[in-house]
Each structure stands twice: as structure tokens, then as C-alpha cells.
Amino acid sequence: MRGRPRMKLQMNTRLALYSVLEFASDPTRHIAAGEIAQRYGVSSHHLAKVLTELARAGVVESVRGVGGGYRFAANARRLTLMDVIQMFEDFGTGDAARREDGDDTPVGTALAAVLAEIDEIAKATFSTITLATMLRLIERQRADAARGAARRPAAGASPPARPARRRP
Amino acid sequence: MNAGAGTRARAAVSGGRRRGLPGADTGAVVIRPARRGDLEAVIAIDARVTGLPKRDYWQSLYRRYGAKRDAGRQFLVAIAGGEVVGFVIGEVRDWEFGSPPCGWVFGIDVDPRARQAGVGTRLLQAICNGFRGAGVDRVRTMLARDNHLVLSFFRSQGMMAGPFIPLEMELSP
Numbered sequence: 001m002r003g004r005p006r007m008k009l010q011m012n013t014r015l016a017l018y019s020v021l022e023f024a025s026d027p028t029r030h031i032a033a034g035e036i037a038q039r040y041g042v043s044s045h046h047l048a049k050v051l052t053e054l055a056r057a058g059v060v061e062s063v064r065g066v067g068g069g070y071r072f073a074a075n076a077r078r079l080t081l082m083d084v085i086q087m088f089e090d091f092g093t094g095d096a097a098r099r100e101d102g103d104d105t106p107v108g109t110a111l112a113a114v115l116a117e118i119d120e121i122a123k124a125t126f127s128t129i130t131l132a133t134m135l136r137l138i139e140r141q142r143a144d145a146a147r148g149a150a151r152r153p154a155a156g157a158s159p160p161a162r163p164a165r166r167r168p
Numbered sequence: 169m170n171a172g173a174g175t176r177a178r179a180a181v182s183g184g185r186r187r188g189l190p191g192a193d194t195g196a197v198v199i200r201p202a203r204r205g206d207l208e209a210v211i212a213i214d215a216r217v218t219g220l221p222k223r224d225y226w227q228s229l230y231r232r233y234g235a236k237r238d239a240g241r242q243f244l245v246a247i248a249g250g251e252v253v254g255f256v257i258g259e260v261r262d263w264e265f266g267s268p269p270c271g272w273v274f275g276i277d278v279d280p281r282a283r284q285a286g287v288g289t290r291l292l293q294a295i296c297n298g299f300r301g302a303g304v305d306r307v308r309t310m311l312a313r314d315n316h317l318v319l320s321f322f323r324s325q326g327m328m329a330g331p332f333i334p335l336e337m338e339l340s341p
Contacts, residue, residue, distance in 0.1 A: 080320075124314070124316070124319065128320045132324065133320070136324075136326065
């Protein structure tokens with residue numbers, strides 16, 4: 001069965017979002033790149049390039065020495081998903097300049113209008129979700145998962161006995 | 169269908185730096201139903217934020233949402249330091265667009281001098297409590313997609329895109 005379709009972000013963008021959300025969840029903590037790489041099953045080498053870019057933009061700062069790594073250096077209530085995405089891919093900008101074959105035909109123009117509508121909605125979504133809002137969403141996901149786990153019977157456990165129904 | 173009432177959250181509630189209005193910190197803010205005497209302040213806040221005074225519109229809204237006590241219709245104001253520093257308006261709409269009864273917020277504003285103090289959050293919480301009291305379990309709003317400031321505010325309160333897509337077209341003469 002096919003999973004739920006979703007928009008694809010480039011790998012570097014996803015790594016950047018994973019990382020900044022890890023850092024922003026505890027701005028006082030230094031986190032080693034290796035720890036994040038392990039958590040998300042990605043290469044440390046690849047992640048290091050992303051973190052260098054985030055540090056250059058002032059989103060994180062590197063901490064040297066024992067217990068070093070990176071820590072969050074931005075304002076989670078101001079930084080949006082779009083701010084991070086646009087560091088790594090050309091999203092929602094320069095659409096007018098990016099020409100595709102067939103754009104000048106009636107079919108191409110109509111298709112471009114539909115795609116622009118989708119882009120505008122995606123742009124509005126990414127631009128209005130701050131890291132602070134994302135952290136609350138993540139907390140809600142965790143709470144929902146915990147509630148779901150609490151409701152599920154442990155493996156091998158018997159289902160609760162159903163009360164006998166009385167005949168009216 | 170009462171789309172004419174403007175199912176749009178209208179102006180900024182969270183942005184900008186607080187320039188200070190005495191008592192506008194969250195603890196000192198009181199939320200209560202709007203009274204006729206609050207209307208001038210409400211009109212002034214709206215005009216300051218939108219640049220367009222709409223006296224007749226607000227008086228009409230007060231008659232429909234403020235003057236009559238109705239659990240489904242709410243016009244609330246936030247008071248700090250004895251002044252009106254914000255307001256929220258909404259109502260429960262039944263089966264609009266085929267949706268089960270649901271609370272709609274179609275106007276929320278905070279005085280720019282009182283922002284960044286949680287006033288918008290208090291107003292939204294209060295109207296949501298009112299909607300719960302009216303028996304609904306969902307709240308909805310609609311606003312321009314380039315209104316990033318207010319979109320960010322509603323998202324920070326936990327709101328996500330709903331199952332409806334607004335559509336429109338120009339009417340040829």
C-alpha cells in the first residue's frame with residue numbers, strides 16, 4: 001500500500017531542520033554532530049557540512065573542547081521553517097525567472113498557474129511556522145504517542161474481559 | 169451563510185515590539201464581554217491596525233454579537249490598566265459548508281502598544297472556552313495567506329490547515 005503522499009525536501013534541508021529542532025529544544029545544551037547523525041541515521045560527514053552552513057548563518061554556534069559540539073544561537077520564536085529551508089534550496093523564490101519548456105503555450109501557462117497556487121500555499125505554511133511552534137507540535141506528537149502506547153495492551157497480555165451483557 | 173461578516177481574522181495580534189501599555193502584562197489583563205462603552209476603543213484599535221475606521225460596521229457587529237447574550241455568539245474585549253487593549257469576535261456556525269457545528273473566529277486585534285504580552289493568547293483562549301460552553305469541539309478561522317504575522321499567531325496556538333480550501337473567481341461584468 002502506498003504511504004501518504006508528501007512534499008519532498010532535499011536531504012540537506014531535512015538534515016538542517018532535524019538539527020535546528022534538536023538544538024532549539026534545549027538551547028543551553030551542546031550537542032555533538034555525531035549524536036544527531038546517529039539519531040537520524042545519517043552520515044556525520046554529510047551532517048557536518050549542513051552544520052557549518054547553519055553556523056555561518058548564525059543559527060547555531062560551535063562549542064569547542066570537551067563536551068563541545070553545537071548549540072542553538074537564534075530566536076526560536078522568530079526563526080521559521082522557511083528561513084531554514086531557504087538556506088539550502090531555492091524554494092518559493094525566483095519562480096518568475098525560472099522558465100520551463102512549454103511555459104509560453106496556453107497549456108504551459110495554465111499548468112504554471114496551478115503550480116504557482118501550490119507553491120504559494122506551501123510558502124505560506126513554511127513561512128508561518130516558527131521553530132517554537134514546531135517544538136510544541138513535536139511535544140504533542142510525543143504525548144499522543146505516549147497515550148497510544150498506554151492504551152495498547154502489553155505483548156502477550158490478555159485483552160480486558162468484556163462485561164456480560166444483560167438481556168433487556 | 170454569513171460570509172459577509174468576514175470570516176477573516178483581521179489584524180495583527182502578536183507582532184511588533186511592545187512599546188508598553190500600563191498593565192498589559194498577561195496577569196493584569198481581564199477578558200470580558202464587550203459593552204457599548206467599549207466600542208470607541210475597539211473602533212480605534214481596528215482603525216490603528218487597518219488604517220480604515222469602520223464605525224457603522226462595528227456598531228452593527230455590536231448589535232449582533234455584543235448586545236444580545238447568546239452562547240454561540242461572542243464579542244469579548246481585553247482590559248488592561250482600565251483600557252480596552254484588544255478584542256475577539258466569533259460565533260458557532262451550524263453546518264456551514266457542510267461542516268458540523270464549529271466555532272469561527274472572524275476578528276481578533278490587539279492594540280500595537282500591548283502586543284507581545286500574551287493578550288491575543290488570552291483572548292483566543294477565552295473565546296475557545298465560550299465555544300466549548302456552546303457545545304462545539306473545534307474552532308476555525310480564515311485569513312489572507314500573505315498575512316504571515318497573524319497566521320504565525322494562530323499556528324503558535326496550535327491551529328493547523330483545516331479540511332476546506334477557499335476558492336474564488338472574478339465575476340465578469
